[in-house]
Amino acid sequence: MHTNSLESRRNFIRNLAIGTSLAFLPASSIMASSSLIAPFNFRKGAALLPLHYNENSLGMSNNALSAAKEAITLYGNRYADGAVDELKQLIASYNQIPPEQLILGNGSTEVLGAVVTYAASMNATLLEPSPTFGDVRSRAKARNVKVVQVELGDNFETNIEQLKQRADKLKGPILVNLCNPNNPTGTIVDKKLLSNWITNAPSNHIFLVDEAYHEYATSNPNYSSALPLIKNGKENLIVTRTFSKIFGMAGMRVGYGIAAPKTAKKLDSLSASFNLSAAGIAAAKASLLDKEFFNKSLNANERAKALLTNTLDELSLRYIPSNTNFVLHRINSDLNSYTQRMLANNIKVGRRMTKDDGWNRISIGTPSQMEAFTKTLKSFREKGWV
Secondary structure (H helix, E strand, O other): OOOOHHHOOOOHHHHHHHHHHHHHOOHHHHHHOOOOOOOOHHHOOOOOEEOOOOOOOOOOOHHHHHHHHHHHHHHOOOOOHHHHHHHHHHHHHHHOOOHHHEEEEOOHHHHHHHHHHHHHHOOOEEEEEEOOOOHHHHHHHHOOOOEEEEEOOOOOOOOHHHHHHHHHHOOOOEEEEEEOOOOOOOOOOOHHHHHHHHHHOOOOEEEEEEOOOHHHHOOOOOOOOOHHHHHOOOOOEEEEEEOOOOOOOHHHOOEEEEEOHHHHHHHHHHOOOOOOOHHHHHHHHHHHHOHHHHHHHHHHHHHHHHHHHHHHHHOOOOEOOOOOOEEEEEOOOOHHHHHHHHHHOOEEOOOOOOOOOOEEEEEOOOHHHHHHHHHHHHHHHHHOOO
């Protein structure tokens, strides 16, 4: 996700409080917090559009919601041991792996934390592209792990060759952190270069591939998960996935990691026990079985993204082709002014995530939400703001 994990989408409680308060504030209060910028008439009194944390605006499937409610009612006072085993079996079947290769997490960030702890115990150096999701970097710094970054290319692509060259110059164990597709850019890595690197790397080079947006990217023939390499026995590779994105469960905090058996066992011992709730487990199980919602979620994202990119094309605003549920695009403005003007119109957009100002990462909402956003963006052009 990000260049500043303290402001990340994972900071659920703070963001929920902010979003809820903004949703119920009168227009005058929002204007006051946005330098007294007057909203457009069509945005006065409009519902808040939270388009800043890459959440799935569809929410969970109805089946998942019902399952979560039932689990709270029937089993909220019980430990969820049996349900955890059932979820493991479903996730294992979904990914065609043995259950013992899974590490469950209270969100995939818990698994990321376990990987960092594992790497820190080896006195590893963290190597990653920049910008990328910042959780791993923040956890590494908290454990006094040295961090080495390699800037993305001109088109915001992850430069595998440069990362490999840098890795070859570092001494000792290395944790290579790759978000694929990358956040905040939406780009994917060169699958052949990555596969060759992982296949031929020394055993003390540990690869962490965060595939939070995996399901959105599978339609791109140039994308490939790193999971097949684990199935082929690579012990120095961990893949992480989440229920937060395609399944709309960001608030339920369910994620997982996949590794070869020995590595998975080590990482599982570094994760917290009893780390999933009965409600989250039930919702995750129902989500995996709800193929109709999965397709609906995927299709809604594609339709909404097309609405956005068509508008960006119309306004000649450059954007990075995305394999996710967000788009990084030019705004022809400094980000602070753009953010405040959007907030005055009750739209929350992404914060600064790039080295150069003038870019914004916008999350994809529902098609109707993106219609509202693009209408606002076009009005910004009429004002000469973008």
